[in-house]
Amino acid sequence: SQQGEEDPQALSIQEGENATMNCSYKTSINNLQWYRQNSGRGLVHLILIRSNEREKHSGRLRVTLDTSKKSSSLLITASRAADTASYFCATLRGDSNYQLIWGAGTKLIIKP
């Protein structure tokens, strides 16, 4: 079963605007990861945040983690048309060494 839930399911914004996607989960975690998927094929790892971290940056990406609310957000600043993709969060459960639990994803469309 899917633990992570992303919202919104779909997001359409103008190029240059910021895009924020959220992810909620249910169990304790070791880390939370965000991935991007273009055209329904392979996923690309974007960023990983550990359970003892609260915020992480990578280029135009900013991820926050609130373990008390069991939620995370992914912010893409100054969006570009090339950011159009589906974004997934995945959590590595605290009691697992390997099992990632995936959400259903947010479909992001950047309008030029």
Added chain:
Amino acid sequence: GAGVSQSPSNKVTEKGKDVELRCDPISGHTALYWYRQSLGQGLEFLIYFQGNSAPDKSGLPSDRFSAERTGGSVSTLTIQRTQQEDSAVYLCASLGTGRNYGYTFGSGTRLTVV
């Protein structure tokens, strides 16, 4: 290799036929996963291999599905007597040692059962 390689990239097969999907993980990665993704959906875990340990097959949807990993490297996912509901993208991912690393995915095999 430099990345995870999957073949074929696309496969169209007739209902009832068997198919074999191949995954060649990153050299040295001990963990290998198979996932299935239906159109517009999230990833569904199928099976996990870790080194020489017994694989976790808990995600395989039926006994028509099987997978093996030879020599701790290349893996094949076999679907026997394919059904239309097997149509999906099958993704393979590998992971090096340690938990705090992202997975590397292949480009997937799009399977269409007609």
